[in-house]
Amino acid sequence: MDQPISDKTLTATNTAGPLVLALPKGRILNEVGPLLTRAGIGMAADFHDGSSRRLRFETSDPDLDVIRVRSFDVATFVAFGAAQIGICGADVLMEFDYPEIYAPLDLGIGACRVSVAEPVGGGGARGMARQSRVAVASKYPNIARRHFAARGIQAEVVHLNGAMELAPSLGLSRLIVDLVQTGSTLKANGLVETDVIAHITSRLIVNRTALKTRPEAIGDWLARFRAALAA
Numbered sequence: 001m002d003q004p005i006s007d008k009t010l011t012a013t014n015t016a017g018p019l020v021l022a023l024p025k026g027r028i029l030n031e032v033g034p035l036l037t038r039a040g041i042g043m044a045a046d047f048h049d050g051s052s053r054r055l056r057f058e059t060s061d062p063d064l065d066v067i068r069v070r071s072f073d074v075a076t077f078v079a080f081g082a083a084q085i086g087i088c089g090a091d092v093l094m095e096f097d098y099p100e101i102y103a104p105l106d107l108g109i110g111a112c113r114v115s116v117a118e119p120v121g122g123g124g125a126r127g128m129a130r131q132s133r134v135a136v137a138s139k140y141p142n143i144a145r146r147h148f149a150a151r152g153i154q155a156e157v158v159h160l161n162g163a164m165e166l167a168p169s170l171g172l173s174r175l176i177v178d179l180v181q182t183g184s185t186l187k188a189n190g191l192v193e194t195d196v197i198a199h200i201t202s203r204l205i206v207n208r209t210a211l212k213t214r215p216e217a218i219g220d221w222l223a224r225f226r227a228a229l230a231a
């Protein structure tokens with residue numbers, strides 16, 4: 001069964017019990033820790049222990065549980081109401097564009113950009129103007145297609161989950177669309193950034209149905225995260 005249970009069904013069964021906060025287990029997690037502390041959320045001792053196989057954790061607040069999932073899956077859990085709130089990068093939100101997700105708070109962490117890159121000496125964005133098609137390797141097929149379509153170019157996307165930087169030198173694609181922070185991964189692999197598609201930070205996200213069915217609990221958490229950001 002590929003289709004998840006509808007948002008309506010899940011949120012209907014999820015109107016009682018602790019709220020579930022979905023957190024990404026990757027690199028953002030280190031920056032999320034201090035924010036959770038400032039928001040008054042005490043985590044179970046094994047939450048930051050990478051060797052723990054547990055995926056769901058109680059917190060110091062009996063009304064809040066935390067799950068630790070892959071960053072792309074944070075958006076999926078929240079969009080379908082399996083988690084009511086979550087933290088994920090704006091890159092993930094741009095890629096999926098889930099109408100069920102409301103992203104009210106920019107947390108200012110996980111700063112990076114989604115960019116186009118090509119091998120050094122490749123001609124840059126201007127060189128692309130004469131092309132009608134281009135092969136692009138990316139973890140973000142929708143962002144890549146939209147970006148090039150807006151320029152009248154059809155992107156043939158090779159969907160990879162990591163190590164996109166290898167694709168041009170191995171003949172898999174001419175360009176990549178990937179996250180860039182310091183630029184050191186591009187440089188180490190003979191690539192240059194030619195176009196910034198979007199500047200990225202992480203957002204607090206909320207399931208829209210849960211916002212209607214549990215407005216007080218979710219409103220309270222939004223206020224606590226806002227206060228944590230201001231502290």
Ligand SMILES: Nc1ncnc2c1ncn2[C@@H]1O[C@H](COP(=O)(O)OP(=O)(O)OP(=O)(O)O)[C@@H](O)[C@H]1O
Nearest residue numbers: 025026027028070071089090091110111112179181
């Ligand atoms: N180099 C970077 N610098 C800053 N933020 C980054 C960087 N790379 C990724 N991010 C942010 O962190 C989020 C998670 O990054 P990343 O994809 O590396 O996590 P991950 O959980 O290790 O990945 P995966 O789920 O594929 O294993 C991204 O969606 C993005 O918002």
Ligand SMILES: O=P(O)(O)OC[C@H]1O[C@H](OP(=O)(O)OP(=O)(O)O)[C@H](O)[C@@H]1O
Nearest residue numbers: 162163178179180181182183184185186
């Ligand atoms: O500009 P930089 O500071 O070098 O950062 C960019 C790198 O960070 C991310 O990869 P990550 O380390 O998350 O590994 P991944 O290939 O598994 O996504 C991204 O996909 C780039 O490869």
